[in-house]
Amino acid sequence: MDNMKHAIRFFLVILALSPAMAYAAGDAPHAPEQDWSFSGPFGTYDKASLQRGLLVYRQVCAVCHSMKHLFYRDLEALGYDEGQIKAIAAEYTVTDGPDDEGEMFERPARPSDKFKSPFANEKQAKAANNGALPPDLSLITKARHGGADYVHAILTGYEEAPEHVELLPGQNYNKYMPGHIIAMASPLMDDQIAYEDGSPQTVDQYAKDVAHFLTWAADPYMEDRKRTGIKVILFLLAFAAVMYAVKRKTWADQH
Ligand code: HEC
Numbered sequence: 001m002d003n004m005k006h007a008i009r010f011f012l013v014i015l016a017l018s019p020a021m022a023y024a025a026g027d028a029p030h031a032p033e034q035d036w037s038f039s040g041p042f043g044t045y046d047k048a049s050l051q052r053g054l055l056v057y058r059q060v061c062a063v064c065h066s067m068k069h070l071f072y073r074d075l076e077a078l079g080y081d082e083g084q085i086k087a088i089a090a091e092y093t094v095t096d097g098p099d100d101e102g103e104m105f106e107r108p109a110r111p112s113d114k115f116k117s118p119f120a121n122e123k124q125a126k127a128a129n130n131g132a133l134p135p136d137l138s139l140i141t142k143a144r145h146g147g148a149d150y151v152h153a154i155l156t157g158y159e160e161a162p163e164h165v166e167l168l169p170g171q172n173y174n175k176y177m178p179g180h181i182i183a184m185a186s187p188l189m190d191d192q193i194a195y196e197d198g199s200p201q202t203v204d205q206y207a208k209d210v211a212h213f214l215t216w217a218a219d220p221y222m223e224d225r226k227r228t229g230i231k232v233i234l235f236l237l238a239f240a241a242v243m244y245a246v247k248r249k250t251w252a253d254q255h
Pocket residue numbers: 056057060061062063064065129132133134135140144151154155181182183184185187188210
């Protein structure tokens with residue numbers, strides 16, 4: 001009985017504290033919902049947006065953020081052929097070895113290599129970023145509530161800090177970051193990256209494309225999964241129709 005009382009008291013204390021805890025966790029406004037081609041049961045990725053997003057990642061984000069779970073060959077899903085993938089990989093230099101003399105050596109990356117990380121290890125990454133670790137982006141849309149909407153919101157949510165907020169050097173104010181303080185300075189500017197397909201060269205469009213790309217990276221089999229789901233539902237409908245016909249036929253003569 002005593003145990004029960006303890007449990008209830010504990011529960012009440014947690015309940016009473018929960019608004020305070022939510023406040024401590026930072027009251028960021030909800031990321032505004034964007035119109036994504038991959039939303040909904042029939043949604044698919046937009047290859048042109050994925051390709052532009054890869055460009056944004058490679059030209060801007062890759063300076064600080066790794067994508068350790070991606071291989072260059074995975075880019076086939078974005079509509080690139082073997083030659084194009086080889087050319088993209090070859091723009092990066094990776095360390096391989098040891099060779100016959102026991103030495104490590106450098107060579108151009110190949111399609112079978114993982115995406116090259118900007119830093120050798122987390123300590124180096126932190127040292128280069130005022131002590132803040134740029135998280136690996138391979139799974140970021142799964143790791144953050146709001147997914148693609150959140151990534152888009154962070155990239156477009158930089159603002160002047162309100163007067164009561166004191167920013168330390170290396171801190172920036174972002175409307176959508178939980179707690180509003182973020183170590184990453186706004187990474188995007190209008191006209192920063194040249195798009196060849198005529199898409200708008202705006203922070204908003206860059207943010208949408210890179211969030212689209214990061215969603216694909218975190219969930220490359222989404223389209224297969226949706227297709228399978230639709231097939232299963234069609235099969236179940238057909239099966240139900242057949243069973244209904246069988247039932248009618250079986251019971252047709254019974255009155
Ligand atoms: C100059 C380095 C740098 C560049 C360039 C950069 N970032 Fe960051 N980013 C960081 C650092 C450092 C953090 C950690 C911030 C923190 O913890 O306060 C971060 C955090 C993030 C986060 C996580 C925020 C959270 O919820 O914790 C996302 C998402 C992100 N970056 C996306 C991007 C994207 C997309 C790009 C390219 C458009 C980009 N970043 C470019 C340094 C960078």
